[in-house]
Amino acid sequence: MSATTTIAKRWVTPFNVFAAVVFAVGLPLVYLRWFHGLGSVTNLSHDVPWGFWIGFDVMAGVALAAGGYVMATAVHLFGMKEYEPVVRPAILTGFLGYVLVIIGVGFDLGRPWNAPHMLLQPGLASILFLVGLHVGLYCTTQFVEISPALFEWLGWKRWRKIAVSITVGATIFGVILSTLHQSALGAMLLITPTKLHPLWYSPFIGLFFFVSSVAAGLAMVTFEGMLSHRYMGHRVGIDHERLDRITLGLAKASAITLGAYFAIKMVGVAHGNTWRYLGTGMGVWFLVEVVGFVLVPCVLFAVAHRERRPRLARFAAFVTVVGIVVNRLNVSVIAFNWQVRPEHGYFPAWSELWISVLLVTTGIIIYRWIVGRMPILDNHPDWGSIH
Amino acid sequence: MSISRRGFLSGLGATALACGSTEAGQHTEHSTFPIPDGRMGLLHDSTYCVGCRACEVACNRVNELPPPDQPIGDLSVFDRERRTTDTALTVVNRYRVDDVDVFRKHQCMHCNEPSCASVCLVRALVKSPEGPVLYDPDVCVGCRYCMMTCPYYALAYEYESPNPRVVRCTMCYPRIVEGQVPGCAEACPMGAITYGRRSDLLHQARERIAEHPGRYVEHVFGEHEFGGTSWLLLAGTSPSRLGLASLENASHTPLPELTKSFLSVVPLVLTLWPGLLLGFYAMTKRREEVSEAEARARVVEALLSADEETKTKLAAAAARSEKDKEKAIAQAVKKALEEQAAKGGAS
Ligand code: SF4
Ligand code: SF4
Numbered sequence: 001m002s003a004t005t006t007i008a009k010r011w012v013t014p015f016n017v018f019a020a021v022v023f024a025v026g027l028p029l030v031y032l033r034w035f036h037g038l039g040s041v042t043n044l045s046h047d048v049p050w051g052f053w054i055g056f057d058v059m060a061g062v063a064l065a066a067g068g069y070v071m072a073t074a075v076h077l078f079g080m081k082e083y084e085p086v087v088r089p090a091i092l093t094g095f096l097g098y099v100l101v102i103i104g105v106g107f108d109l110g111r112p113w114n115a116p117h118m119l120l121q122p123g124l125a126s127i128l129f130l131v132g133l134h135v136g137l138y139c140t141t142q143f144v145e146i147s148p149a150l151f152e153w154l155g156w157k158r159w160r161k162i163a164v165s166i167t168v169g170a171t172i173f174g175v176i177l178s179t180l181h182q183s184a185l186g187a188m189l190l191i192t193p194t195k196l197h198p199l200w201y202s203p204f205i206g207l208f209f210f211v212s213s214v215a216a217g218l219a220m221v222t223f224e225g226m227l228s229h230r231y232m233g234h235r236v237g238i239d240h241e242r243l244d245r246i247t248l249g250l251a252k253a254s255a256i257t258l259g260a261y262f263a264i265k266m267v268g269v270a271h272g273n274t275w276r277y278l279g280t281g282m283g284v285w286f287l288v289e290v291v292g293f294v295l296v297p298c299v300l301f302a303v304a305h306r307e308r309r310p311r312l313a314r315f316a317a318f319v320t321v322v323g324i325v326v327n328r329l330n331v332s333v334i335a336f337n338w339q340v341r342p343e344h345g346y347f348p349a350w351s352e353l354w355i356s357v358l359l360v361t362t363g364i365i366i367y368r369w370i371v372g373r374m375p376i377l378d379n380h381p382d383w384g385s386i387h
Numbered sequence: 388m389s390i391s392r393r394g395f396l397s398g399l400g401a402t403a404l405a406c407g408s409t410e411a412g413q414h415t416e417h418s419t420f421p422i423p424d425g426r427m428g429l430l431h432d433s434t435y436c437v438g439c440r441a442c443e444v445a446c447n448r449v450n451e452l453p454p455p456d457q458p459i460g461d462l463s464v465f466d467r468e469r470r471t472t473d474t475a476l477t478v479v480n481r482y483r484v485d486d487v488d489v490f491r492k493h494q495c496m497h498c499n500e501p502s503c504a505s506v507c508l509v510r511a512l513v514k515s516p517e518g519p520v521l522y523d524p525d526v527c528v529g530c531r532y533c534m535m536t537c538p539y540y541a542l543a544y545e546y547e548s549p550n551p552r553v554v555r556c557t558m559c560y561p562r563i564v565e566g567q568v569p570g571c572a573e574a575c576p577m578g579a580i581t582y583g584r585r586s587d588l589l590h591q592a593r594e595r596i597a598e599h600p601g602r603y604v605e606h607v608f609g610e611h612e613f614g615g616t617s618w619l620l621l622a623g624t625s626p627s628r629l630g631l632a633s634l635e636n637a638s639h640t641p642l643p644e645l646t647k648s649f650l651s652v653v654p655l656v657l658t659l660w661p662g663l664l665l666g667f668y669a670m671t672k673r674r675e676e677v678s679e680a681e682a683r684a685r686v687v688e689a690l691l692s693a694d695e696e697t698k699t700k701l702a703a704a705a706a707r708s709e710k711d712k713e714k715a716i717a718q719a720v721k722k723a724l725e726e727q728a729a730k731g732g733a734s
Contacts, residue, residue: 039546046472046543049531077664079671110529110544110551117509117526127646128532129508130653168668176660180653187649191502191642194538194633206649339633340540344470 019361026358029351033107041351047340050108050332052348057104057356059328061097062135062185063209064321066217067224068094068142069171069178076171083246085238088149088376089228090221092367095142098135100363107355127188134181141174153374183210189331197335199277199286202268205331211264212324215257219297219320222250226314228377238378244310251305251313254320258298265290282338289330293323426499427518427563428585428617429572430592431492433629434602435579438465438479438490445574446477446494449559468630471495473543473554477571484624491629492571492580494556495520495541496609497617500641503533503542511553518585518617519558527553536642538613538634558617585617592621614641673723680715687712 032040044051067090074080075087106112123129144163151160186209189196202208225243269275277283300316303309333346371377444459446452452474457464465481470493477494501520504512511527514520529551534542545551559569563582567573572582581588592607608620612634620626627635 035549037545037547037549037551042546044544044546046470046534047540049534049542049544073664077668077671079675108530110531111524111527112529114509114526114528117511117528121510121526123506123508123510125643125646125650126506126508126532127649128506128530130650132508172661172664172668175664176657179656179660184649187646188506188532190645190649191506191536192538193642193645194637195535203648206652336535341468 019365022358022361026354029355033355038110041349041355043346043349043352045344045346047344048337048346051346052333052352052356053104053108055329055333056325057359058101059185059332060325061101061104062182063213063216063324063328064220065094065097065101066178066182066213067221069174070214070217071221072145072171073175076168082249085242086221086225086246088146089224091142091146092370092376093220093224095139095146096363096367098139098142100359101135102139104359127184130184131181131188134177134184138174138177138181141170141177144170145174149374149376179210182213183207185209186331195337196331197282197338198272198274199269199283200331200335202272204264204268207264208268211257211261212327215254215261215320216324218250218254218257219317222247222314222317223321228371247310247313248305248308251301251316254316255298255301255305258294258301258320262290262294262298265294282335289323289326293319293326297323425517426585426617427583428588428619429569430581430588430619430621432579433489433491433620433622435577436479436490436492437577438481439576440479441574441576442492442571442580443475443477443479445570449562449570450476470540471543471555473545476554476556480630482629484628489622489624489629491620494618496539497558498613499616500614500643502536502538502642505643506532506536515560517563519560521557521560522553522555524552538642588619592619595621611639612637614639676719676722680712680719683715684712
């Protein structure tokens with residue numbers, strides 16, 4: 001009796017109950033999607049072929065998984081050793097993020113089993129081909145980057161040594177791939193000048209996506225540091241003070257990146273001479289995005305850094321993350337098809353959202369499983385630094 | 388470390404080269420769609436069109452589609468603007484222009500430089516030499532990027548199918564390769580749809596405008612829009628009032644051109660980034676080595692300035708450290724010089 005209660009206590013946590021509900025409702029939806037077509041669970045239409053799955057699971061997902069390459073560059077290439085404790089969690093989140101993105105794409109593709117044709121007869125003029133190829137390669141690269149943790153856990157010394165020795169190489173390869181596919185995701189919209197709202201359409205859209213992905217990556221690392229400290233505290237190898245120092249350092253970097261991003265967004269408006277749209281409803285929404293979700297967190301980060309207020313920095317990181325999601329949804333869904341009449345418009349079905357939640361929940365479960373076992377948040381004393 | 392780094396370098400170089408050459412191939416191969424002389428087209432003269440929808444019936448028949456939702460004689464279909472769907476490859480819509488009903492037939496325009504074909508990552512869509520843009524469902528992955536990019540909203544998808552296809556007008560490719568006329572053109576009782584060589588149709592269209600100046604606006608829609616289309620449209624009013632508002636003043640630049648500047652940056656990144664990043668890495672490495680050597684020097688100094696007793700006690704150790712320090716600095720300098728030389732030799 002008492003044994004069962006302890007087990008029950010261990011398993012009946014709020015998160016597990018939440019996950020159970022998500023899966024209980026979600027799995028039948030997954031069945032529907034695969035056996036009765038996309039129309040059975042989504043509100044996609046002939047006019048709106050890309051909806052929440054592409055906007056959130058893919059576009060936002062890839063940006064928010066940018067922490068891996070951003071932190072690996074800072075530490076392994078620029079030698080910013082003080083950030084070493086957050087590199088592994090960042091790469092792990094990045095890796096899992098990309099795995100989820102690939103699964104998300106799989107859900108959205110009508111005929112994913114034809115995917116091998118991508119290599120057999122590649123459409124080389126397609127920016128989506130570039131994205132697909134690079135996301136695949138990058139996911140593999142991130143696996144290599146995170147593999148030392150796996151080998152430490154397994155105790156495979158020889159393998160770990162090999163994996164560590166190619167860290168710098170993998171990092172550089174990862175940065176190249178990331179630069180390209182982060183910007184390529186935005187550049188995919190270059191071919192739709194009549195369909196994407198002029199405030200969002202810009203020849204610089206690739207650059208916008210790349211710069212904002214750096215901001216997204218930094219914000220996610222900040223945010224994740226806090227979450228794992230709060231919920232996985234027993235595994236975290238660094239104390240609060242050190243985490244705060246890291247947070248403030250990231251805040252400075254975030255302020256600079258967001259400032260630059262805001263500036264080029266304005267250059268975009270000036271270049272396209274789209275000022276006149278700012279007075280319209282879409283214009284207000286555009287201002288909400290670039291002021292409320294870019295300029296405001298930029299200032300908050302700067303204040304947090306100057307006044308040494310890590311909690312403010314974490315709040316700013318949260319705002320930034322929401323802002324990136326808003327931007328990616330705007331570009332691919334909300335500001336897209338802006339001239340299509342409202343009755344042909346799109347709002348995601350609850351089942352569409354539910355499947356996205358199912359994906360994210362799966363990601364969190366895998367993250368917790370790995371972090372609870374492998375040396376991700378702490379450094380195993382036997383192994384030392386990667387350098 | 389240095390050995391593995393070098394090994395890695397050559398590996399990376401090879402990868403970059405491999406990627407670079409794939410990337411380079413695309414410019415010559417796919418992004419321009421050659422225009423052979425014999426390319427066919429269709430001309431819809433909306434001033435003859437009475438909205439009888441005989442073309443829709445014929446299209447439904449030759450493509451063996453399920454019967455339409457509303458009976459064909461039901462005039463209420465015109466109450467709202469319709470678009471093409473997976474069971475209706477062409478639709479005729481009614482527009483009220485200055486108190487006159489104008490009808491326009493809509494379907495895939497079969498662009499000269501189709502954005503749909505250029506963005507397809509498996510080349511499931513291709514522009515045929517005869518004119519029609521063709522689709523192969525057996526390679527299509529169903530990403531629907533083609534639907535995203537078509538400026539005419541001409542593509543539909545089988546959302547209810549577990550094995551869905553992209554659906555659009557085929558310009559009756561199977562018929563025209565056998566020398567037949569497309570179903571809609573054959574069926575139109577008003578002669579509003581003319582099938583022929585695109586160049587001849589353009590000629591005809593201009594003649595009609597010249598002969599009846601009051602009847603038409605001076606614009607053959609589809610002649611230049613985004614590089615031109617196989618379907619051409621003649622009308623007595625601006626196409627922007629006939630459901631093509633988003634294409635008012637459409638550019639003459641083919642849409643696939645808009646991605647070229649980005650694609651040309653790709654090989655640049657692939658070749659520049661590795662060098663730049665390795666440079667940064669080398670700088671970081673050297674900075675670390677120098678600061679390490681300096682730190683050791685400071686320890687030795689501290690020892691030397693300690694009080695006499697400690698000094699004597701640690702004299703031997705200090706001497707050893709001194710030697711180490713010299714060695715470390717000498718080594719760091721030597722390595723730095725070597726790297727400099729290697730870099731200089733490489734560039
Ligand atoms: S009208 Fe649309 S679907 Fe037809 S060829 Fe042009 S881009 Fe492709
Ligand atoms: S949906 Fe099919 S035809 Fe359209 S771009 Fe994707 S793979 Fe090509």
